[in-house]
Amino acid sequence: MDVNKVVAEIVKKNGGELSGIYFVACGGSLVDMYVADYFMKAEVLKAGTGLYTANEFVQVVPKRLDEHSVVILCSHGGNTPESVAAGEVAQKRGAITIGLTHNKHAELLKVSDYSFLYEWGDGAKVLNNPMAIILDLTVSLVNATEGYSSYDKFREGMTIIDTVVDNAKKQVQDRIKVFADKYQEETMYYILGSGPSYGHAYGFSICSLMEMQWLDSTSVHSGEFFHGPFEVTDKDTMFILLMSQGRTRPLDERAKVFLDKYAEKVEVVDAKELGLDLIPDEVSEFFNPILFYSVLSEYRSALANNRNHDLDVRRYMGKVEY
Template sequence: MATVKTTTGEEVAKIAEEIYQKLKGKGGIKRVYCLACGGSKASCYLLENFLQTESKTIFAQSYSANEFVYDTPKGLDGQSVAFAMSMGGSTKETMDAARVAKEHGATVVTLSITPDAAIAKIGDHHVVYSDESTLGFEAINQALLLRFGFEFLRLQEGYEFYDQAVDGYKKLPGLCERVVKLVAARAKRFGVEHKDEPVIYTMTSGPASYAAYMECICMFMEMEWVHSSSIHSGEFFHGPFEVTDQDTPFVMMLGDGPTRPLDERALKFLQRYGKKITVIDAKELGVNTMDGHVTGYYGAILIWIAALEYAKGLAEAKEHPLFMRRYMGKVEY
């Protein structure tokens, strides 16, 4: 099997430069829309969160692709950049959303794991990313999208911590490999201890929210058929904490960004009133080898890499392969 050449960080920087120069005369990049479904949509959150937090001039929002088609935002225009991502490159809803963005004059960047994907024909630029479960960590989609955020902010506003962000980008693959080894035994133990649980909640805040959401809807619900819900740490005390007891399992993800105190507060409550608590902590995973101004974003990726291993451990213990389906691709929907 031939090795697929994935897009590099340097190539992302060139694409970002081309997009910015194209829109500079119109007043620059005004809006960034991320269009995808399921895990692909969740993977867009780092870009969205980064621009929402760090940029003064670029509005960013993620859309479930079909919602974007049926309820298209009025702000979509020639100063917009739309990222349309589909792992296999043929998700109908995402392809339709990319076409809508194109029709409204937006610059469209498509992303998939293959260079000749159907969706690539729609975009102005195509990015090939690696699937972290099979192809390694050199070009995972979350990191490539985050790199676009760094580049856009550098070009349009001047990003104060750009050098630190690029340095973290270079360190990321090695740290991801380290995480897999670090949590291997824990992931197996998690699987054995949780294989018969009917429900598992995930919780975090900030950039790591995408990891909790993906673990919930993609890993536990889609792949392992386990009931789950992703809870925001800040919202935990405004309703969800009432389900806490000695029998209800939580996967608590502690990020390393400004919202970490929200996660620590929720964890403290769980440790007092709960029992089945699994903690995934970005600090323990090694994110502090990077500059503190970017650890919130990269820590979220390391948390996801760890969470994926926990899902694999659960699949092994349940003897339920991650890619076994009842409905997806099997029935009409």
């Protein structure tokens, strides 16, 4: 479906009233929603928000959820039981549901008032991936109901993000090979990030490293690094630091100064260096995770190739009862 059409229909149905937007999914699909929730918390005056792993949403339904709420659901395969159940719960409360999936036969579509079948895989534009669609839906809904002063700048960013990402992926080809050669034997990875990028620090840790490579990993917010986690720092500890473009960049810069002094195994992935500053300053921070997802996918592929560990192999997921 078309984002503008969906937004227009929802606004008409709700009489221009929006009590909240809730983001509900599991795993990597939940990660895709982090930046939209961050936008809501940073920029929105009236509507509420919440980011929920699906089963928690089912068990602890937010009291503010009502007929003027929008619940955005996402499941790549479209049949995640918890996400489908969350859609049922949302509809029973009268909320409008929007479902995103790559599967045109998905169960999720049955509990979605509006649905998006997104592109995926090699050749797919990031503009048509779930993270960008969810962000676009969110910003557009907010602009249509209470206004967003930087909406034109956001639209400008959406028109060039694919170019930025394509250029960045080309830019890192040499360094991902060096990274994989240097760090393929590591058994623990700490991923640092801030602002909207923290969502992908978490996502890279739980999906790319833990799920796809069976490696120990954790994410650490750059702002929390100095409140406990930095005590693990030494010359043998591996860090990946996501340097954001935008208001929280000083948090990442502070972490970099410390790591430059006390650590030796540090990989810095800098959104500014990779071209995100081409997007207007007013909105560039919201495009950080879209860039980081694509660039870090290059990193994980190089690591998987060196380790001879296919990204699609699983021990438990989809294989045993859980």
